[in-house]
Amino acid sequence: MRPRALVTGGAGFLGSHLCDALLAEGYSVVAVDNLLTGRLSNIEHLRREGQFEFLQLDINRTFDCGEVNYVFHFASPASPVDYMVHGVDTLKVGSLGTMNALDIARKNNARFLFSSTSECYGDPLEHPQRETYWGNVNSIGPRSVYDEAKRFSEALTMAYHRYHGVDTRIVRIFNTYGPRMQLNDGRVIPNFMKQALRGEDLTVYGDGNQTRSFCYITDEVDGFLRLAGSDEHFPVNIGNPSEFTILDCAHRVLEITGSKSQVRFEKLPQDDPKQRRPDITKARTLLGWEPKIDLDAGLRMSLDYFREAVTAEAAIRA
Numbered sequence: 001m002r003p004r005a006l007v008t009g010g011a012g013f014l015g016s017h018l019c020d021a022l023l024a025e026g027y028s029v030v031a032v033d034n035l036l037t038g039r040l041s042n043i044e045h046l047r048r049e050g051q052f053e054f055l056q057l058d059i060n061r062t063f064d065c066g067e068v069n070y071v072f073h074f075a076s077p078a079s080p081v082d083y084m085v086h087g088v089d090t091l092k093v094g095s096l097g098t099m100n101a102l103d104i105a106r107k108n109n110a111r112f113l114f115s116s117t118s119e120c121y122g123d124p125l126e127h128p129q130r131e132t133y134w135g136n137v138n139s140i141g142p143r144s145v146y147d148e149a150k151r152f153s154e155a156l157t158m159a160y161h162r163y164h165g166v167d168t169r170i171v172r173i174f175n176t177y178g179p180r181m182q183l184n185d186g187r188v189i190p191n192f193m194k195q196a197l198r199g200e201d202l203t204v205y206g207d208g209n210q211t212r213s214f215c216y217i218t219d220e221v222d223g224f225l226r227l228a229g230s231d232e233h234f235p236v237n238i239g240n241p242s243e244f245t246i247l248d249c250a251h252r253v254l255e256i257t258g259s260k261s262q263v264r265f266e267k268l269p270q271d272d273p274k275q276r277r278p279d280i281t282k283a284r285t286l287l288g289w290e291p292k293i294d295l296d297a298g299l300r301m302s303l304d305y306f307r308e309a310v311t312a313e314a315a316i317r318a
C-alpha cells in the first residue's frame with residue numbers, strides 16, 4: 001500500500017516542493033491550503049497527477065481529509081511581509097491550525113512533522129544556534145506573532161507526543177530559497193533578485209553586516225524527508241551553515257544576474273536578528289544530512305524562475 005501524506009500549506013513555497021518530493025518517493029498526497037499566501041500556480045503541474053489531491057480549506061477549523069499515514073504541517077504565513085499583514089491569522093494557524101493538524105495525526109495514528117523555524121531562537125545570544133539553545137525572543141514585539149506562534153506550536157507538538165503518544169518530529173528550518181518564492185514577500189533573495197533584474201537599487205537594511213545563511217530548496221526538502229524517516233522527537237535544525245553578510249549576498253546577486261544596479265542602505269527594522277547560522281551537527285550525525293548546493297549554484301538555479309516572475313509581473317502592470 002502506498003503511504004498517504006497530508007501536507008498543510010501544500011500550495012506554498014516549501015509545501016509545494018515537499019508535495020513534489022513525496023510524490024517522487026511514491027506517496028499519495030493530499031495538500032490542503034486556504035491560499036492566504038500560497039498560489040495555485042505552485043501546484044498547477046500536479047493537477048493531472050493521479051496520486052495528488054488538493055483541498056482548498058482553512059485548517060484553523062476542523063477538517064476531514066480522509067485517512068493518512070503522515071501529516072506534514074507547513075501552513076503558516078512565513079515571510080515577515082506576510083506575517084506582519086496577517087498577524088492574527090499567523091497566531092491562529094500556529095495554535096488552532098497546529099492543534100487541528102495534530103488531532104488528524106492522533107486520530108489516524110499518523111506520523112506528524114511540524115515545520116518550525118530558526119525564528120524560535122529570536123535575536124540569538126548563542127552563535128551558531130544549536131537545538132539546545134532556548135532563544136532570545138521578544139514576546140510583544142512586531143515579530144512575536146510569528147515567533148511565538150511557532151514556539152507555541154513546538155510546545156503543542158511535544159505535548160501531543162508526551163501526553164497522547166503521537167509520533168512527532170520538529171524541524172527548525174533556516175532561510176530557504178529557490179523557485180516558487182513570491183517575488184514580493186520581502187525576503188532577502190527574492191528582494192535582491194527582483195531589484196537586480198528590474199535594474200532598481202538593492203535595498204540593504206542597516207549596514208549590511210548582519211549575517212544570514214541560505215539553504216537551497218532541494219537540500220531543505222531532503223532534510224525534511226530524512227527527519228520524517230528518523231526516530232527523533234526533539235527539534236532538528238535544517239539549514240545551510242555557510243554564513244554571508246547581507247551585503248555580500250547583494251554583490252553575489254548582482255554578479256549572477258549581470259545587473260548594473262547599485263546598493264542602497266535603509267534603516268534596520270525592529271528586532272531584526274544580527275546573526276543567524278544553524279549548527280547542523282545533529283542533522284549530520286542523526287540523519288547523515290548536509291546541504292550540497294552552495295549559494296552561487298542555488299542563485300543560478302533560481303535565476304530563470306525569478307526572471308520569468310519579474311517579466312510576468314511587468315506584463316501585468318503594463
Ligand SMILES: NC(=O)c1ccc[n+]([C@@H]2O[C@H](COP(=O)([O-])OP(=O)(O)OC[C@H]3O[C@@H](n4cnc5c(N)ncnc54)[C@H](O)[C@@H]3O)[C@@H](O)[C@H]2O)c1
Nearest residue numbers: 009012013014033034035036037038059075076078173176
Ligand atoms: N521559507 C523559509 O525559509 C522558512 C523558514 C522557516 C520556517 N518556514 C516554515 O515553513 C512553512 C512554509 O513556509 P513557506 O516559505 O512555504 O511559506 P508560504 O507562505 O509560501 O506557504 C505557507 C502556506 O500556508 C498556507 N496557509 C496559511 N494559513 C493557512 C490556513 N489557516 N489554512 C490553510 N493553509 C494556510 C498559505 O496559503 C501558504 O500556501 C511555514 O510554516 C513557515 O513558517 C519556512
